[in-house]
Amino acid sequence: MKRVLTALAFVMLAGAPASAQQQPGADVADDLPAGVAEEQITVSSTYGGSFITVFGVNPDRRGRGDIVVVLRGPNEPATVLQKRRVFGLWVNDDPVRFSEAPAFFAVLSNRPLRDIASPESIWRYQLDPAASARLASAIPAGGDPSAYRAALVRLRREQGLYQWYARGPQGGVRGGLTAYQGGLFRAVVRLPANAPIAQYHADTYLFRDGRLISRQRIPIMISRVGVERTIHDLATNMSWLYGIVTVLLALLAGWGASVLFRRP
Amino acid sequence: MIYLPIAEMPVAVLLILLVSGAVGFVSGMVGVGGGFIMTPALIFMGVPAPVAVATGASQIAATSFSGIMTQTRRKSVDWRMGLLLSIGGVVGSACGVALFERLLRLGQLDLIVSVLYLILLSGVGFLMVRESYHFWRGKPAKSVSILRRPLKTIVHNLPFRLRFPRSGLYISVLPPLGIGFAIGALSAIMGIGGGFILIPAMIYLLRMPTNVVIGTSQFQVLVIASLIVVLQSIATQTVDLVLAGLLMVGGVVGAQIGARVGAGLKAEYVRGILGALLMAASLKFLFDLVVPPEEAYVLGAGMW
Numbered sequence: 001m002k003r004v005l006t007a008l009a010f011v012m013l014a015g016a017p018a019s020a021q022q023q024p025g026a027d028v029a030d031d032l033p034a035g036v037a038e039e040q041i042t043v044s045s046t047y048g049g050s051f052i053t054v055f056g057v058n059p060d061r062r063g064r065g066d067i068v069v070v071l072r073g074p075n076e077p078a079t080v081l082q083k084r085r086v087f088g089l090w091v092n093d094d095p096v097r098f099s100e101a102p103a104f105f106a107v108l109s110n111r112p113l114r115d116i117a118s119p120e121s122i123w124r125y126q127l128d129p130a131a132s133a134r135l136a137s138a139i140p141a142g143g144d145p146s147a148y149r150a151a152l153v154r155l156r157r158e159q160g161l162y163q164w165y166a167r168g169p170q171g172g173v174r175g176g177l178t179a180y181q182g183g184l185f186r187a188v189v190r191l192p193a194n195a196p197i198a199q200y201h202a203d204t205y206l207f208r209d210g211r212l213i214s215r216q217r218i219p220i221m222i223s224r225v226g227v228e229r230t231i232h233d234l235a236t237n238m239s240w241l242y243g244i245v246t247v248l249l250a251l252l253a254g255w256g257a258s259v260l261f262r263r264p
Numbered sequence: 265m266i267y268l269p270i271a272e273m274p275v276a277v278l279l280i281l282l283v284s285g286a287v288g289f290v291s292g293m294v295g296v297g298g299g300f301i302m303t304p305a306l307i308f309m310g311v312p313a314p315v316a317v318a319t320g321a322s323q324i325a326a327t328s329f330s331g332i333m334t335q336t337r338r339k340s341v342d343w344r345m346g347l348l349l350s351i352g353g354v355v356g357s358a359c360g361v362a363l364f365e366r367l368l369r370l371g372q373l374d375l376i377v378s379v380l381y382l383i384l385l386s387g388v389g390f391l392m393v394r395e396s397y398h399f400w401r402g403k404p405a406k407s408v409s410i411l412r413r414p415l416k417t418i419v420h421n422l423p424f425r426l427r428f429p430r431s432g433l434y435i436s437v438l439p440p441l442g443i444g445f446a447i448g449a450l451s452a453i454m455g456i457g458g459g460f461i462l463i464p465a466m467i468y469l470l471r472m473p474t475n476v477v478i479g480t481s482q483f484q485v486l487v488i489a490s491l492i493v494v495l496q497s498i499a500t501q502t503v504d505l506v507l508a509g510l511l512m513v514g515g516v517v518g519a520q521i522g523a524r525v526g527a528g529l530k531a532e533y534v535r536g537i538l539g540a541l542l543m544a545a546s547l548k549f550l551f552d553l554v555v556p557p558e559e560a561y562v563l564g565a566g567m568w
Binding site for chain 1: 265266267269270272273274322323325326327328329330331332333334370372374375379489490493494495496497498501503505506508509512513516517519520552553554555556557559560561562563
């Protein structure tokens with residue numbers, strides 16, 4: 001917490017760093033003072049998920065408006081298939097491809113999002129994962145595009161990859177957005193272990209009367225370290241060597257067992 | 265808990281060791297590879313099917329190598345036959361890996377794997393239970409009695425004949441090549457060693473003597489499983505080294521203990537129990553295929 005406050009003080013003194021990437025709505029100021037407690041998250045062999053804390057301060061002197069925090073994973077292609085009955089068996093049919101959809105998406109606010117931003121703003125600033133999912137293939141005859149979009153969101157939500165928080169941390173739930181006195185806010189997101197290892201972005205928005213006033217974008221790097229990194233790099237960059245190493249390991253294990261257990 | 269670098273999920277180390285040890289125990293006791301139990305077990309535990317299939321092959325390589333060490337000492341490996349089976353198997357598994365990759369892209373891999381498991385588990389389970397039942401009734405199964413009769417089948421009339429001194433056979437090279445191809449393709453798609461199909465095929469189709477069947481099949485399984493690990497590493501990058509290491513340790517230790525325990529039991533009864541287990545497991549696959557799903561949509565292989 002001390003680290004968070006020190007960093008927060010730094011953010012407030014130095015003002016907001018420049019935004020890393022342009023987003024829709026270039027007319028909006030990128031000056032929301034905010035920071036991330038964990039700008040670097042490392043995945044080692046004991047990794048079981050982590051928490052990301054985004055903090056900042058509402059620049060409005062009178063504390064008007066609502067803060068919305070979105071944690072976005074990389075946009076990646078995705079496929080949704082519908083189950084269909086063929087000769088009495090349920091088979092996966094009709095693949096519908098999305099050229100990109102967020103691999104992780106969490107949106108935090110301290111009251112329901114639809115009371116903060118208009119439906120147009122939610123779509124325009126992509127405050128909903130469905131808004132970022134781009135369809136890349138034709139929908140099969142009789143199919144409904146929004147049903148596939150909704151299915152993608154529902155399935156990812158069940159995997160813990162899409163999350164919604166409309167209040168502060170409560171009970172056993174550690175994630176959520178809390179607003180403090182003087183315009184301070186703190187948002188905590190639980191990043192599950194199955195979330196992809198990549199570059200993430202924490203986006204902070206200030207809405208007033210349904211309109212976006214100010215925002216801030218902060219990159220967060222999630223990367224493998226140690227053995228995890230060595231194994232993954234070997235598997236991707238020198239896959240043939242990786243395969244041979246695995247086979248040699250198998251032969252060693254087989255030989256070891258046969259020697260250890262040899263009957264006297 | 266340990267985080268798997270390729271599967272990108274944490275698993276409980278003890279659980280994986282226990283499961284692979286149990287599978288190894290059963291396989292050592294009954295004398296089958298165990299891949300056809302291990303791969304579905306991993307899938308049930310939440311490991312993505314492509315990772316389970318590709319990684320399972322490395323455990324099969326470990327177990328079969330351990331078996332070959334024992335069989336070579338007893339001089340019960342027909343190297344010439346094993347080599348022919350392996351040549352067919354190499355071509356078969358290359359085709360299998362290509363098909364695996366294609367199915368993965370189409371999002372149909374899970375379905376095909378489920379259907380093949382349903383057929384194989386119920387089929388092999390039924391044969392085992394029947395054999396055990398006949399033994400219990402005191403009359404050996406019909407096929408066993410004709411086992412060593414010098415009967416001429418189609419196998420003995422094909423061209424390109426070759427002598428196999430250790431098996432005492434003079435047959436065409438085509439059937440071993442064909443059988444090797446089929447086993448290789450199945451291995452790549454299903455993550456199995458194929459011993460439980462290969463052994464009956466060698467006995468009933470090629471009429472090889474039973475004492476060289478196990479060692480020779482293990483030789484072919486080792487070659488194919490090793491090749492599949494390398495091919496899958498290159499083609500789909502779904503081999504998880506950490507998971508593979510855990511499976512190998514659990515599998516080989518379990519297999520050695522299982523072989524000891526199995527030596528003191530009536531093999532036919534053990535097979536009957538295993539057959540019943542396999543048929544029960546196949547019911548689970550059948551259930552998933554015919555019962556209307558709660559969720560009408562599934563996520564495809566965007567990640568893999």
